[in-house]
Amino acid sequence: MKFVPALALAAVALFTQSAVTQGAVARPLQCAPYAREHSAIDIHGNAATWWGQAEGTYARGKTPLAGSVLVFKATGAMPVGHVAVVSKIVDDRHVVLNHANWSRPGMVEKSAMAEDVSAKGDWSSVRVWYAPTQSLGLRASPTFGFIYAPGSDDAATTTAATTTLAADTAPSDSFQAAFADLPKQG
Known part of the structure; x- marks a missing residue:
């Protein structure tokens, strides 16, 4: 497993903290309505059902694309699963x-930040900020994969162009660069 440098995690913490919002609504916002509102994926119901519902309507795959929705499997800790919108690709992990x-x-x-911690580099297991x-979660969460927005690039071509980082390599320059433009806390 590859470890993310403390400096990069600190940068994520500062940026995530400044980007956290909570609306003044009567009930807490759930992940599925949020993902539906902020993606081009129009699926309803519990998050864990999105993968099956997407079949035949949306392309699905194991390669992240900006605008795609990452679908988490239901577990004891997440009985209805989870969905999240990919806003940026940092590197292949x-x-x-x-x-x-x-x-x-x-x-x-x-x-x-979300990190692919699967053995095969297929995004079947992730750790999320x-x-x-103030760190990547200690628990690895299983996922189905990504649901792609209509008109997205073909995920198969993206998969062919993606390479897996070796476990003992340093984080990529693109990973470091992803945090260069973070707003500074004053």
Whole structure:
């Protein structure tokens, strides 16, 4: 497994903290309505059902694309799964997510780092930024993969162009550069 440098995690913490919002609504915002509102994927119901519902309507795959929705499987900790919108590809093992109801009920997080920790580099297991600990979550969460917005680039071509980082390599320049333009806390 590859470890993310403390400096990069600190940058994520500062940016995520400044990008966290919570609306003044009567009930907490859930991940599925948030993902539907902030993507071109119009699926309803519990997050874990999105993968099956997407079949035949939306392209699905194992390669992240900006605008796609990452679908998490239901687990004991997430009985209805989770969905998050990919806002930016950092490198082949890191993406930036926008999502709701992950770190705290109803909390919207923008620019939350997610790391592919799967053995095959297929995004079947991820760790996601968790605000209470100011780090990538300790728990790896299983995923189905990505649902692509209509008109997205073909995921198969993107997969062919993607290479897996070796476990012992330093983070890529693109990973470092992803945090260069973060707003500074004053």
